[in-house]
Amino acid sequence: MTSDSFLSIDFGTSNSLVGAFHNGQRYEALPLDPKAQDPTMMRTLLYFPHPDLCYYGTEAIEQYIEQDMEGRLFRSFKSHLPNQNYLGTVLNNRILTLESLIGVFLLELKKRAEKILDTPIEKAVIGRPARYSMDPVADGFALHRMGKAAAFAGFKEVQFVPEPLAAAFDYRRQLSSEKIVLIGDFGGGTSDFTLIKLRPEGFAKEDVLAIDGCPLAGDALDSVFMSHRLNEYFGAKSRYRLPMGSNVLTMPPAVSQRLNHPAHIVHLKEKETYEFIREVKKCSLTQKDADAVERLFILIEDQQIFPFFENIEKTKRALSASETTDFIYDYPGLEMKETFSVQQFIDWATATKEKIFSALDECLKNAGVSSQQVDLVCLTGGTAKVPFIQKELETRFGKERLQTQAHFHSVLSGLTESAGFWAQGQKVT
Structure with missing residues (x-):
């Protein structure tokens, strides 16, 4: 019997949390990830060592490291939702649409919650940003995709509630x-x-x-460290001249822009783009240009994208406490040291x-x-x-x-309250 059971899902770009309204009772954040420092907070990560096996959350990181960073690790995939040109990815010969990628993650959240509550659940209140995109058409497209992902995960009925509205319901209890x-x-x-x-x-x-x-x-604040300084190490400004050509060209923006964002950089490995970058290296104007492109290959081939962006995030956090901080990366072939200041961060952001x-x-x-x-x-x-x-x-x-108590459970708590409204026959949106 599922009619009195509702999941509340805060599906985030970085972290996801799940609560429930079950048989008239609120269940706050469920401990879905026992390996996490906070078991109620699951990193929004998928790791496929091969197309038929997937790990989630903290275990995704553990397995990724344990298996020498082979396979594919997906992070920040929620950010692709409004992009009508991004259809998904290919794992070996298996096509994974973005809807199924998100659906796989939502299904795992659903399974773990059902195991804890010992009941099947087919209704969910899922948080959504106020805007996935500033373009209303792209915003509607993103919400349509989330509906398909929720259906893929096995939810028969879904309400999407704006996340800041959900947070408001939580704060109401303090008034x-x-x-x-x-x-x-x-x-x-x-x-x-x-x-x-x-x-x-x-x-x-x-x-x-x-x-x-x-x-x-x-994520946008993290990307400024790449776009203003660090991407030069990976060929963003590398020059090249095509065979039989006379013009000196620079790495196209389509490549360097992907390089700047943690959600997009993994797609540099896609065949057409990858072959183009290989051609740029062959045709590099100087050895310095070629070396920078080679570092990009090391970043991608040696699966250093995730740890590199984790290091950028640590740098961003360090600038909250001190005027300057050193960004140091010592992986063989990617050794670099840069000093960043608060003022630089402010200017770039x-x-x-x-x-x-x-x-x-x-x-x-x-x-x-x-x-x-x-x-x-x-x-x-x-x-x-x-x-x-x-x-x-x-x-x-x-x-x-x-x-200023910016705690992570406010949105989830409000989504759970929204589920309670739904159980009483009142829709929030």
Whole structure:
């Protein structure tokens, strides 16, 4: 019997969490990943040592390292959802669409939750960003794909609830009187905002004043270290001259842009692109140009993409605590040392920051609410802790109004509450 059982799924770019509303009872974050430091938080990772075997979460990393980084490790694959040109990937001769890739991960979450609750579950409330894309057509396409992925995982009925709205339901429990609250959900792939009237009890759809966001957050901040400095080590500026040609060419943006993003770089291994990069190396103008392209081959062939971007993320976090930090990578053939400063990070990230806060301004404008009228600002997600993001929020709203406990379970808790509404016959969206 499944009618009284609902899963709540916070499917994130970096981490995923699952709760449940089962037989009238709330189940907070379920311990789906016993090998993780926090068993309730499962890294959104898939590792295929070969096409017929897949590992998930912490075990994906363990097996990836244990098996000498052979096979394919997928991270940040959620970020491909609005990209209509990205259909999926090929594992040996097996075609994996993006919908089935996400569906495989959702199915594993479902199986583990069902085992803990000892019941089959066919209904789910799944979080969605305020916007997968700034393009409404691409945003709708992404949501359609998520619907197909959920169906692949075996869910018969699904409600998609905006993640910042879900976070609002969680924060509501802290209130003793009605307030206008801004929820800022800063994740790995998206920055999302909801302006809402919250009161201790009850909810009506008209309480939601505005929802907005943009598809930039933690991963976009990580990518600036690649795009402004580190990608030069991997041929982003390598020059070459084709046989019988007279023009000196530089590595095309289609390659260097993939190189900058953790979700996209794995696709440099796809046959056509890979053969093109091989040709660039053969036709390199100087030995220095060829050496840089060779480092790209080492990065891809020796499966160093994941640890390299993990090191970039550590560098980003280190700049929250000190004015400068050293980025050191000592894998044979990829040895490098660069010193980064907070000011460099701020300068490089300016365009990303402006787009994030432009979405916030749009949210305030659509709600007809000024920053002075906002009673409380509640933040969730790791990117909310980046100092220049914090500082910008303090400038707009004042430090005293910021609820800065950016804990990871707020969205999930609100999704579980949404599941409770659904169980009572009330839809949130």
